[in-house]
């Protein structure tokens with residue numbers, strides 16, 4: 001399955017979620033690849049502590065082969081394609097949107113047919129931009145991760161509308177929600193996703209354990225029974 005993760009504002013928890021979800025799915029026996037498409041602010045390589053040479057960028061520029069950019073994580077069947085930070089949008093590496101689609105589809109094809117990946121997870125750049133929309137257009141399920149901040153909620157509304165135009169019904173997930181207002185938040189989420197026509201995946205509360213990890217460790221490996229992991233497992237069941 002091809003899954004992408006988007007947000008309107010930055011810092012809603014996409015990279016953390018994609019990394020831990022990848023670990024969870026791989027621990028469940030699947031062969032999983034995580035692709036960092038957030039070329040303006042890549043983070044997956046930090047989370048997995050990857051010392052990379054070639055990245056998604058060099059592959060898209062035709063400077064290396066797919067096998068050069070796939071890095072294995074530990075003993076799991078979990079593979080990472082990192083990105084090198086650059087100032088251009090991912091889509092600027094292509095002359096036309098059609099070429100962008102063709103090249104990214106080509107990579108997906110290799111990962112599925114040659115590497116036999118069961119799941120490919122895309123960590124996308126925040127905001128409304130071409131590369132995020134390009135990825136959204138390629139996947140089976142696109143998820144928008146929002147906080148309950150009104151700036152974020154308003155942007156999520158716009159992003160979800162864009163997904164609709166692309167013919168994708170967005171999945172919606174709230175992260176970093178306050179623990180003490182869970183019931184009220186659930187009602188607001190339900191109401192909001194109904195209005196959007198989005199599929200509500202649920203929410204993950206603010207977790208001190210995750211916040212204090214400072215992206216230096218994956219809680220799904222470190223403490224798989226923690227609150228964050230328990231909530232992520234429930235979301236993964238709905239998603240996959």
Ligand SMILES: Nc1ncnc2c1ncn2[C@@H]1O[C@H](COP(=O)(O)OP(=O)(O)OP(=O)(O)O)[C@@H](O)[C@H]1O
Nearest residue numbers: 010011012013014015016126176205206207210211
């Ligand atoms: N449920 C949570 N509770 C507490 N902290 C969290 C939670 N989820 C993520 N974080 C923390 O929030 C910070 C931002 O998370 P992350 O880098 O995953 O966001 P992002 O959406 O990928 O950001 P960007 O848009 O900049 O790429 C990190 O320090 C992470 O540990």
Ligand SMILES: [Mg+2]
Nearest residue numbers: 014015038043
């Ligand atoms: Mg990120």
